[in-house]
Amino acid sequence: MSAYQTIIIGTGPAGLTAAIYLARANLNPLVIEGPEPGGQLTTTTEVENFPGFPEGIMGPELMDNMRKQAERFGAQFRSGWVNSVDMSERPFKLAVEGLGELTAESLIISTGASAKYLGIPGEKESVGRGVSTCATCDGFFFRGKKIIVVGGGDSAMEEAHFLTKFASEVVLVHRRGELRASKIMQDRARGNPKISWSLNRTPLEVESGPLGVTGLKVRNNETGEEETIATDGLFVAIGHTPNTRFLGGQLETDETGYLIVKPGSTETNVPGVFACGDVQDNKYRQAISAAGTGCMAALDCERFLENAEEALGV
Structure with missing residues (x-):
């Protein structure tokens, strides 16, 4: 001993x-x-x-x-x-x-x-190449680019709002039609013209190319149809x-x-x-x-x- x-x-x-x-x-x-x-x-x-x-x-x-x-x-x-x-x-x-x-x-x-990850194909392989769990750490690298934030809680709203300082557009993806975030955080995010919404979508796969992330494949939970949302970066904000x-x-x-x-x-x-x-x-x-x-x-x-x-x- x-x-x-x-x-x-x-x-x-x-x-x-x-x-x-x-x-x-x-x-x-x-x-x-x-x-x-x-x-x-x-x-x-x-x-x-x-x-x-x-x-x-x-x-x-x-x-x-x-x-x-x-x-x-x-x-x-x-x-x-x-x-x-x-x-x-x-x-x-x-x-x-x-x-x-x-x-x-x-x-x-x-x-x-x-950090909690989505656990979908292409995610872990793209960490540091477009996939991040920390907006304040990596947001600067996406200046003028389109970003997806996945999550529905206060942290997701906060990350999305913060990332609009750099990104040209932030798409907030959540698998449910309703958000878990507090009303004040939702109102702040909804009042930000740079944030768009893609609710009731389940993330299926992170798509990437030689230079990094190119899109997020999601399933529309209402119709069952699959689509790819083009993006330069994916921020996962579902907690730690x-x-x-x-x-x-x-x-x-x-x-x-x-x-x-x-x-x-x-x-x-x-x-x-x-x-x-x-x-x-x-x-x-x-x-x-x-x-x-x-x-x-x-x-x-x-x-x-x-x-x-x-x-x-x-």
Whole structure:
């Protein structure tokens, strides 16, 4: 059994920033990488809104640079899948596939949230080539182009409205005839002259060519007929799922599964366990805000360990 002062679960901007800060504090954190090291940014081509890169930077390159920075100060990285965590007492016990059982005096949860996809042919293959789940990340690349937004909730209305800043036209596709979005969000979208509507349409397939997405094949649920809506980009806005299942309900969450932290901190309801990044943020979901909470989690964790040592008289 391997023992650590701090284990960070997840390697997106939040987890890597936490690793940089903790490693610089000589706490030698262990960072456990899951099957998608680097998080959602590894599926993004160019990142233009992360401060410090006036010409932009590729998402995978940004994550690789952050990892190298953490390694430079002594952070350790191991690949594995965390099957379960026992938080009933300290040290916490982690069962990690491929690594066995690990223990830690403190934990930082930065496992992020996975965007929900439609699960139709051509979709996953076109991620980063016209298919996106983040308007604020990728909207700029579709200036003057036609875009489709799929979804019927508040997030879809918000994404569609935001994308009209760049696109020549935004078509909102929803499989039902009625929207789930709040009235105020619907009214805002319906009042935008750049937004057109294609309701009661079920997405069937993402069509693409050598340069990326070219259209979305849909079925008219009223007539059963199929048609292709031409587009240069497809934004899927049907929600996110926070990656918290492995925690077994030991940490407090909101009604949608996001971890709850104490206001002004990254502390969860279990002392010594901290949460940062998209796993506790269902509002902003940006690389820079995730990195900021990663810094907060590292500082909170460092103080916790110092106070624990003082209490034990170490």
